[in-house]
Amino acid sequence: MILTDPNHIDAAELKTRTGWDLKPQGACKGDICVPLGTTTPTAGLLSERLGMPLVHDEDHGLYALGPETTTGRALTTAELPDITLPDVDGRPFALKSLRGTKVVIVAWASW
Numbered sequence: 557m558i559l560t561d562p563n564h565i566d567a568a569e570l571k572t573r574t575g576w577d578l579k580p581q582g583a584c585k586g587d588i589c590v591p592l593g594t595t596t597p598t599a600g601l602l603s604e605r606l607g608m609p610l611v612h613d614e615d616h617g618l619y620a621l622g623p624e625t626t627t628g629r630a631l632t633t634a635e636l637p638d639i640t641l642p643d644v645d646g647r648p649f650a651l652k653s654l655r656g657t658k659v660v661i662v663a664w665a666s667w
Contacts, residue, residue: 559619562599
């Protein structure tokens with residue numbers, strides 16, 4: 557979730573982007589509810605209580621929050637969603653065609 561103000565969390569956007577719903581009992585997702593106390597939730601509080609990493613891009617004044625690690629792991633599954641990416645020639649390539657084989661995905665960005 558991208559934020560411009562870490563002290564203001566839009567509850568609707570939080571639910572849409574992360575699945576966490578802000579309720580009187582705390583932040584809830586499925587059967588899990590994490591107490592947040594009586595304070596207005598901030599990115600720092602959510603980061604601390606939900607195990608969501610919070611990073612700050614000072615040059616652009618942006619913050620990125622998530623994904624949560626309440627399970628103690630960054631990934632909740634090792635299953636790749638069905639996605640299609642362009643191959644080196646620009647043709648669509650469905651990653652599900654590699655199901656059953658080990659795959660390494662290398663991502664690169666110029667920034």
